[in-house]
Amino acid sequence: MGSDTEDAASSLHLLATHYREHPQTGPSERRAPSVNPGAPLNLGILDRLEQCVDEVVEHARADAGDSLGPLPPRVRDVYDWWTDSTADASPEVRLRRDIVIYRQGLENAIRLGEHKRIRTHPCPGCHTWGLQWEPHRQKALCLNRKCRDRNGMARTWSLARLATQYVTEQESRISRAT
Numbered sequence: 426m427g428s429d430t431e432d433a434a435s436s437l438h439l440l441a442t443h444y445r446e447h448p449q450t451g452p453s454e455r456r457a458p459s460v461n462p463g464a465p466l467n468l469g470i471l472d473r474l475e476q477c478v479d480e481v482v483e484h485a486r487a488d489a490g491d492s493l494g495p496l497p498p499r500v501r502d503v504y505d506w507w508t509d510s511t512a513d514a515s516p517e518v519r520l521r522r523d524i525v526i527y528r529q530g531l532e533n534a535i536r537l538g539e540h541k542r543i544r545t546h547p548c549p550g551c552h553t554w555g556l557q558w559e560p561h562r563q564k565a566l567c568l569n570r571k572c573r574d575r576n577g578m579a580r581t582w583s584l585a586r587l588a589t590q591y592v593t594e595q596e597s598r599i600s601r602a603t
């Protein structure tokens with residue numbers, strides 16, 4: 426298991442732990458007035474966990490078909506489960522899988538407030554380091570003044586785009602090295 430998958434699994438685990446430790450933010454009491462000001466982070470955690478697992482299961486089923494084993498009991502093990510069940514899949518399938526896992530890890534890190542994780546990625550447009558997370562837009566913003574879109578606006582990137590760039594570059598680095 427790669428360290429990126431471990432990072433993604435630990436983010437998922439943190440979310441699950443957070444949910445267990447703050448059950449008052451569960452679906453039935455979501456609108457409770459007693460929710461503390463720090464709660465926006467907690468809202469929808471259960472939905473989020475389900476969404477992550479559902480996405481993994483859907484892909485794993487499509488990728489592995491009949492050879493797919495039962496879903497692991499611990500939520501953090503779903504990435505390993507998917508990775509193990511697609512170990513012999515085509516490079517394209519494995520690449521897409523790694524991108525999804527990495528993207529979920531990024532999304533969950535952001536949810537956990539680790540906005541700095543964005544800074545470990547160069548801008549896909551100008552390749553400089555200076556991305557900043559924009560919570561309102563849910564996108565990474567490039568702070569390089571010369572990096573503009575067609576309308577002259579600062580360029581923004583989705584987490585999916587950053588994940589694709591990161592994983593693709595990792596892959597090509599590995600294949601160059603071997």
Ligand SMILES: [Zn+2]
Pocket residue numbers: 548549550551552553567568569572580
């Ligand atoms: Zn840029």
